[in-house]
Amino acid sequence: MTKNPLSAHIRLNPEDFAPASDAQKASQVIMRESVSFWKDGFRRLMRNKVAVVSAIVIILIMIFAFIVPLFYPYKYEVQYKNANNLKPFTYSAEEQARIDAGEKVFPHIFGTDKMGRDYAIRVMIGTRISLLVGIVATAIILVIGSLYGSIAAFFGGWVDIIMMRIVDIIYPIPDILLIVLLSFALKAPLNKLAATPGFTWIAKVGPNLISIFIVFALLYWVGMARMVRSQILTLKESEYVTAARALGVGRGKIIKKHLLTNCIGTLIVTTTLQIPSSIFTESFLSFLGMGVAVPLPSLGSLASDAINGIGTNPHLLFIPAIVICLVILSFNLLGDGLRDAFDPKLKD
Amino acid sequence: MDDKYLVDIQHERLSFFTPAGEVKALSDVSIHLKEGEVLGIVGESGSGKSVTAYSLMGLTAYPGRIIGGTLQFNDHQIETMTEKEMRKIRGNEVSIIFQDPMTSLNPVYTVGNQIVEVIRLHTGKNKQEAKARAKELLELVGINEPEKRLKQYPHELSGGMRQRVMIAIALACEPKLLIADEPTTALDVTIQAQILELMMELKEKLGMAIIMITHDLGVVASICDNIAVMYAGKIVEYGTTDQIFYEPKHMYTKGLIRSIPHIDAKEHERLVPIEGSPVDLLNPPPGCPFAPRCEACMQICLREMPPITQFNGDHITQCWLHQKEEFEKGEYNE
Amino acid sequence: MIKYLVKRIVLAIVTIWAVATLTFFLMNAVLGGPFLSEKAISPQATAALEAKYGLDKPLIQQYFTYIGDALHGDFGDSLKQRGRTVSDIIGMKFPVSAKVGGISVLVALIIGSLLGCIAAINRGKVMDSIVSVVSTLGIAVPSFVLCTFLLFIFGVKLKWLPTMGLSTPAHYIMPVIALAFYPTAYIMRLMRSSMLDVLGQDYMRTAKAKGLSGKAQLFKHALRNAILPVVTYVGPMLAYTITGSFVVEKIFVIPGLGGEFIGAIQGRDYTLIMGTTIFLAVLIIVMNVIVDIVYKIIDPRINLK
Numbered sequence: 001m002t003k004n005p006l007s008a009h010i011r012l013n014p015e016d017f018a019p020a021s022d023a024q025k026a027s028q029v030i031m032r033e034s035v036s037f038w039k040d041g042f043r044r045l046m047r048n049k050v051a052v053v054s055a056i057v058i059i060l061i062m063i064f065a066f067i068v069p070l071f072y073p074y075k076y077e078v079q080y081k082n083a084n085n086l087k088p089f090t091y092s093a094e095e096q097a098r099i100d101a102g103e104k105v106f107p108h109i110f111g112t113d114k115m116g117r118d119y120a121i122r123v124m125i126g127t128r129i130s131l132l133v134g135i136v137a138t139a140i141i142l143v144i145g146s147l148y149g150s151i152a153a154f155f156g157g158w159v160d161i162i163m164m165r166i167v168d169i170i171y172p173i174p175d176i177l178l179i180v181l182l183s184f185a186l187k188a189p190l191n192k193l194a195a196t197p198g199f200t201w202i203a204k205v206g207p208n209l210i211s212i213f214i215v216f217a218l219l220y221w222v223g224m225a226r227m228v229r230s231q232i233l234t235l236k237e238s239e240y241v242t243a244a245r246a247l248g249v250g251r252g253k254i255i256k257k258h259l260l261t262n263c264i265g266t267l268i269v270t271t272t273l274q275i276p277s278s279i280f281t282e283s284f285l286s287f288l289g290m291g292v293a294v295p296l297p298s299l300g301s302l303a304s305d306a307i308n309g310i311g312t313n314p315h316l317l318f319i320p321a322i323v324i325c326l327v328i329l330s331f332n333l334l335g336d337g338l339r340d341a342f343d344p345k346l347k348d
Numbered sequence: 349m350d351d352k353y354l355v356d357i358q359h360e361r362l363s364f365f366t367p368a369g370e371v372k373a374l375s376d377v378s379i380h381l382k383e384g385e386v387l388g389i390v391g392e393s394g395s396g397k398s399v400t401a402y403s404l405m406g407l408t409a410y411p412g413r414i415i416g417g418t419l420q421f422n423d424h425q426i427e428t429m430t431e432k433e434m435r436k437i438r439g440n441e442v443s444i445i446f447q448d449p450m451t452s453l454n455p456v457y458t459v460g461n462q463i464v465e466v467i468r469l470h471t472g473k474n475k476q477e478a479k480a481r482a483k484e485l486l487e488l489v490g491i492n493e494p495e496k497r498l499k500q501y502p503h504e505l506s507g508g509m510r511q512r513v514m515i516a517i518a519l520a521c522e523p524k525l526l527i528a529d530e531p532t533t534a535l536d537v538t539i540q541a542q543i544l545e546l547m548m549e550l551k552e553k554l555g556m557a558i559i560m561i562t563h564d565l566g567v568v569a570s571i572c573d574n575i576a577v578m579y580a581g582k583i584v585e586y587g588t589t590d591q592i593f594y595e596p597k598h599m600y601t602k603g604l605i606r607s608i609p610h611i612d613a614k615e616h617e618r619l620v621p622i623e624g625s626p627v628d629l630l631n632p633p634p635g636c637p638f639a640p641r642c643e644a645c646m647q648i649c650l651r652e653m654p655p656i657t658q659f660n661g662d663h664i665t666q667c668w669l670h671q672k673e674e675f676e677k678g679e680y681n682e
Numbered sequence: 683m684i685k686y687l688v689k690r691i692v693l694a695i696v697t698i699w700a701v702a703t704l705t706f707f708l709m710n711a712v713l714g715g716p717f718l719s720e721k722a723i724s725p726q727a728t729a730a731l732e733a734k735y736g737l738d739k740p741l742i743q744q745y746f747t748y749i750g751d752a753l754h755g756d757f758g759d760s761l762k763q764r765g766r767t768v769s770d771i772i773g774m775k776f777p778v779s780a781k782v783g784g785i786s787v788l789v790a791l792i793i794g795s796l797l798g799c800i801a802a803i804n805r806g807k808v809m810d811s812i813v814s815v816v817s818t819l820g821i822a823v824p825s826f827v828l829c830t831f832l833l834f835i836f837g838v839k840l841k842w843l844p845t846m847g848l849s850t851p852a853h854y855i856m857p858v859i860a861l862a863f864y865p866t867a868y869i870m871r872l873m874r875s876s877m878l879d880v881l882g883q884d885y886m887r888t889a890k891a892k893g894l895s896g897k898a899q900l901f902k903h904a905l906r907n908a909i910l911p912v913v914t915y916v917g918p919m920l921a922y923t924i925t926g927s928f929v930v931e932k933i934f935v936i937p938g939l940g941g942e943f944i945g946a947i948q949g950r951d952y953t954l955i956m957g958t959t960i961f962l963a964v965l966i967i968v969m970n971v972i973v974d975i976v977y978k979i980i981d982p983r984i985n986l987k
């Protein structure tokens with residue numbers, strides 16, 4: 001019999017060969033802590049610095065878009081006299097006179113536009129509009145898409161086939177072209193409608209924006225519908241749902257407990273990534289002059305208006321352009337972070 | 349007796365350097381086999397059986413690295429070889445069959461293309477010759493209508509058929525060693541037997557050595573000469589198939605054998621599962637890794653890794669129980 | 683394969699029909715009233731014009747006439763550019779757009795896939811980080827923002843590049859960058875994640891186990907699988923390039939169809955808007971069908987359906 005040389009230096013006592021207790025055995029096993037899906041996901045999200053920073057940026061932008069304007073001394077639609085094309089932190093002659101008289105005048109942080117409107121407040125309101133468009137459009141897409149997708153998935157059979165054929169037909173329609181067309185066609189009827197009491201808000205929002213929403217409602221949901229359907233179909237086939245069904249769990253409970261909780265991660269992620277895409281579309285159309293109605297600004301229309309003065313007042317273009325990029329970037333990065341945290345299936 | 353080993357791995361240590369820390373996948377693994385022998389490596393998933401075999405082919409996945417020991421194969425010193433040198437051996441002197449034939453073939457190329465590729469890579473054959481050889485190989489692995497199959501894509505074949513194609517690819521250059529990484533796990537039971545039979549038949553015909561990696565003791569019992577039982581990156585017992593099955597020394601091996609059904613089992617005899625789950629290799633315990641699940645666990649087992657105890661011939665185990673016998677006999681008197 | 687082809691083509695025809703019908707009725711809602719009344723003209727003149735454009739006939743008849751003509755490539759006369767048919771204008775302007783768009787698509791495909799691949803192979807290294815940052819920024823910058831930035835920096839401030847027209851190769855640089863930037867960034871991301879996915883596949887391990895060189899593993903086994911998702915993106919990319927051309931052609935004063943379309947909208951040239959919309963929609967839909975078919979050819983797994 002050979003002895004292992006390694007054991008030579010180990011000093012052994014008879015007690016060493018005494019049996020070990022279960023508790024001693026258990027103490028050897030270092031188990032990794034198990035946590036719930038949401039807690040685990042949230043923790044992973046918080047560890048993702050990029051996503052956290054993006055979330056903070058989004059919150060800051062929202063504060064500037066929705067809260068700061070309430071206290072801001074200038075109004076976005078008011079044209080201040082002789083204050084056209086002011087550079088940042090400069091004052092019109094009147095304002096200078098008031099300052100000289102000892103009055104305190106709030107500076108035009110970003111200057112003014114060619115109509116003499118304070119640009120900072122216009123950017124804030126523009127951001128508000130762009131965000132609202134993005135969020136409302138996404139809400140429309142989310143509701144229609146997930147309803148449509150889940151109906152198709154649940155009923156299956158010919159209902160599913162017909163519904164998915166419709167999706168197949170709608171899917172390749174070029175959306176921007178249709179938005180252009182719709183906003184064109186709907187202008188007259190919507191303007192008429194806006195004249196009737198109760199619908200005056202249409203004039204304020206602008207028929208273009210309504211067209212955008214209509215097109216989103218008509219076309220954009222197909223991607224979401226496809227995704228929700230395939231998600232539900234996969235889950236329906238999955239073994240734990242079969243197991244739940246075999247155990248006699250009710251249909252409603254299966255939907256609530258298994259399908260919904262498993263879908264919701266994907267839905268949150270897709271929604272977060274849909275918002276920047278909607279903002280993208282809106283700013284594109286506004287830039288082409290097919291977005292919100294004047295005097296309401298959106299980030300796209302602000303950039304569009306500034307392009308002619310690019311040589312003299314480039315900041316009028318750069319500020320809204322940078323805000324658009326920042327908004328889209330933060331939402332994209334947050335969406336990526338959410339996906340990594342809550343939807344391991346979608347991970348790279 | 350010819351003492352020259354085809355494969356001789358000595359004290360191999362291999363770790364995966366993950367962001368969470370060093371995962372010690374293999375610690376002090378030694379195995380060897382001669383030409384034409386069949387060695388079975390048995391263990392649970394994560395025990396390091398595949399890692400051992402892959403490292404022999406230089407297929408260790410990133411971020412894994414051999415950090416100690418020597419690996420000798422067919423007069424090559426594997427751990428010192430460059431990637432370029434390794435490439436000449438892979439698929440040529442040593443080849444491998446993977447567990448899942450469904451995903452192991454490239455879906456966008458025909459079966460023929462994938463067999464011809466390896467033939468042309470390692471032999472000087474031209475396209476025509478390689479194609480003829482591919483056809484021959486398909487016949488060898490028992491695929492009918494080889495002409496037709498060569499033109500088909502993997503998704504057009506059944507699982508068993510694909511595994512036969514994988515075997516054909518592996519045998520294309522008549523390797524000295526075939527590594528089979530759970531070659532039957534993903535297949536239907538009836539197909540499993542066919543594939544094993546085929547492998548044995550081909551072994552007789554071509555005379556290569558085989559390393560059979562599996563968690564199925566039934567598989568190793570029928571075909572292996574020697575068996576290495578792995579647990580948590582260590583070889584806990586090594587011996588001939590008879591020794592392992594009839595005189596198991598390690599508590600884990602005993603547990604494994606008790607957990608397989610016998611045909612001659614008494615009516616009320618129950619299968620005995622091994623309780624508990626494997627250790628976390630990121631934080632391995634200081635003592636024997638099996639200690640927490642071992643029913644004969646002793647104080648020393650929790651503190652120190654047991655030394656090797658050798659029995660008849662090559663039969664070895666790493667377990668304190670056998671050291672205890674020595675100790676009681678007074679061999680440790682210092 | 684045949685069954686799939688038929689199904690795909692029938693669906694495409696239905697989509698095209700839906701777009702054409704929608705376009706017709708939407709435009710007709712506008713056409714019926716205000717389009718001729720911009721300038722006050724006599725009732726007789728109105729009637730003559732209505733007769734000329736067939737507006738005196740019942741709507742459904744107009745619809746069939748329009749669809750029938752459109753099938754022959756006849757979209758009627760432009761309302762604003764006297765003496766020119768819509769088809770003429772499209773025939774004249776589209777090649778310009780197609781050239782710029784085509785170059786951009788190629789640039790995006792080549793650079794995007796290449797950088798995506800390089801990033802995936804060098805996962806976690808500097809190159810990967812650079813590609814990640816560029817692609818993340820790239821998909822957050824709308825084309826008009828990029829256009830205006832390029833215009834300001836290279837056209838107005840540095841005066842390195844010409845800002846208007848397409849007369850020399852240098853004229854193409856900014857429009858192509860503006861059009862290709864977003865798709866390039868998108869393809870980089872797509873290619874990177876798809877390449878990483880492929881590199882982790884079992885068949886790549888098989889390829890390595892065969893003793894293939896790194897190059898052979900990459901070019902023969904990985905690339906063809908990894909490129910598949912990129913191929914599926916070609917359809918949407920074409921749509922993006924076409925709509926993107928609206929902005930790019932407007933800003934860089936390129937005499938293409940995109941700029942023409944925006945001009946038609948601003949000038950309320952209804953027939954031109956209708957014709958261009960249908961033409962571009964058909965183009966995008968047909969290209970999508972072609973891309974789908976190419977995809978089936980590259981990926982043999984789907985052949986059987």
